[in-house]
Amino acid sequence: MPEATYHFPRGFLWGAATAAHQVEGNTTNNQWWKWEQEGHTNGLSGLACNWWNGRWREDFDRAAEAGQNAHRFSVEWSRIQPAPDRWDEDALERYRAMLRGLRDRNMTPLITLHHFTDPLWVYEQGGWENDQIISWFERFVRKTVDALKEYCTLWVTINEPNIYALSGYVGGTFPPGVNDVRRAMRVQANMIRAHAASYRAIHAIQRESRVGYALHYRPMVARSWSPLDHLMRSIRYNGINMAFPSAISTGVMKSPLGNLAIPEARGTQDFLGINYYSQDTVWFDLRNPKELFTRSGYPSEADVSENRFIANIPEGFYHTLEWAVKTYPNLPILVTENGVEDSTDRLRPRYLAQHIHQMWRAVNFNWPIKGYFHWTLVDNFEWERGWTQRFGLWALDPQTQKRVKRPSADLYAAICKENGLSSEMVQTYCPEVADTLFPT
Numbered sequence: 409m410p411e412a413t414y415h416f417p418r419g420f421l422w423g424a425a426t427a428a429h430q431v432e433g434n435t436t437n438n439q440w441w442k443w444e445q446e447g448h449t450n451g452l453s454g455l456a457c458n459w460w461n462g463r464w465r466e467d468f469d470r471a472a473e474a475g476q477n478a479h480r481f482s483v484e485w486s487r488i489q490p491a492p493d494r495w496d497e498d499a500l501e502r503y504r505a506m507l508r509g510l511r512d513r514n515m516t517p518l519i520t521l522h523h524f525t526d527p528l529w530v531y532e533q534g535g536w537e538n539d540q541i542i543s544w545f546e547r548f549v550r551k552t553v554d555a556l557k558e559y560c561t562l563w564v565t566i567n568e569p570n571i572y573a574l575s576g577y578v579g580g581t582f583p584p585g586v587n588d589v590r591r592a593m594r595v596q597a598n599m600i601r602a603h604a605a606s607y608r609a610i611h612a613i614q615r616e617s618r619v620g621y622a623l624h625y626r627p628m629v630a631r632s633w634s635p636l637d638h639l640m641r642s643i644r645y646n647g648i649n650m651a652f653p654s655a656i657s658t659g660v661m662k663s664p665l666g667n668l669a670i671p672e673a674r675g676t677q678d679f680l681g682i683n684y685y686s687q688d689t690v691w692f693d694l695r696n697p698k699e700l701f702t703r704s705g706y707p708s709e710a711d712v713s714e715n716r717f718i719a720n721i722p723e724g725f726y727h728t729l730e731w732a733v734k735t736y737p738n739l740p741i742l743v744t745e746n747g748v749e750d751s752t753d754r755l756r757p758r759y760l761a762q763h764i765h766q767m768w769r770a771v772n773f774n775w776p777i778k779g780y781f782h783w784t785l786v787d788n789f790e791w792e793r794g795w796t797q798r799f800g801l802w803a804l805d806p807q808t809q810k811r812v813k814r815p816s817a818d819l820y821a822a823i824c825k826e827n828g829l830s831s832e833m834v835q836t837y838c839p840e841v842a843d844t845l846f847p848t
């Protein structure tokens with residue numbers, strides 16, 4: 409194997425991503441907490457990583473010592489605005505302290521304003537199906553950005569609006585556990601409107617801000633040559649991926665149920681946030697009307713994660729970045745999430761190295777990829793899957809709060825510090841892919 413290093417451009421952002429409900433603990437005033445108490449999840453978020461009581465300090469130390477120069481976290485709407493007419497200044501002060509914590513560690517912050525959770529008062533009034541959400545959300549965004557603007561200029565308005573809408577209103581695994589494509593599309597449309605309003609609000613408050621959203625993008629391939637499988641692939645692909653991107657490109661939201669004009673959405677992004685985990689194989693299934701007769705899975709020979717939740721398909725990451733750059737030429741791209749569930753760290757080192765390698769291929773064409781945020785820093789509460797899936801560079805025992813470093817944390821530290829991926833790193837942490845990543 410030759411000795412070589414795949415380097416990234418100077419100033420590249422390397423970090424990890426987290427979300428409030430998954431790490432803070434005791435976020436009792438949102439719909440997810442309620443959903444957990446109703447028994448829909450595999451365990452309870454409880455104290456999570458206990459960040460609300462200050463454990464973020466030691467985890468930010470870990471990240472900084474491991475060479476990370478950026479961090480993406482989210483603020484919890486239900487803490488900042490616990491009731492429609494109440495703002496909690498102490499909560500905002502805690503977020504300001506976290507931002508100072510990042511500044512003191514020379515880490516660039518990226519704040520997500522909405523990551524799957526809604527205050528109970530919003531949920532009880534119909535959540536994102538209620539058209540009033542657009543002004544509710546905008547008001548919250550104004551207040552929050554105004555309070556935090558001293559420390560942060562990078563903003564993600566909404567994380568994975570497609571997953572929020574589809575898991576809550578088609579898959580039924582997220583609250584409110586509904587099964588109705590029409591309602592899912594209404595939710596997405598309101599998320600697009602709220603995003604557009606927030607985009608303008610943030611720019612009005614902070615001229616130098618850079619605002620985007622984080623798209624969960626799933627590349628897809630048809631299972632066979634059959635035209636039906638191809639048709640299903642295209643229906644599913646558009647249904648899952650395209651609502652937001654189409655609205656932002658053209659002002660018209662594409663949906664499997666028809667198109668909807670949202671002209672104010674056009675051009676409302678300064679960067680595209682991409683969350684990539686895996687690629688789906690899609691086929692026609694008469695028994696699945698709920699998902700418009702489409703079904704998806706992974707090939708039987710795929711390199712799958714512990715719970716088969718993710719297949720390690722690094723080329724899918726390359727195709728994702730290629731799609732992004734062709735759809736929005738010259739628009740900066742941030743990889744806002746990428747990672748794998750793996751409690752034993754059997755798969756993660758090669759998953760990480762192979763995905764970084766694909767990102768390097770993309771960067772090497774001068775595609776404007778500006779940073780990468782690994783999901784995630786420390787094991788945290790994985791929504792309906794609770795604690796059954798472990799995505800952390802550090803393992804967490806939620807009972808004792810003890811953190812234990814996984815080998816991947818060292819591999820990622822080496823990548824961050826070198827601003828690149830070397831043959832030596834691959835040889836040390838995942839020799840099984842050395843020949844494919846560094847061919848002779």
Ligand code: BGC
Nearest residue numbers: 427567568571624745783790
């Ligand atoms: C979400 C994260 C989640 C991760 C892994 C993404 O869809 O944004 O909140 O933890 O996937 O499941």
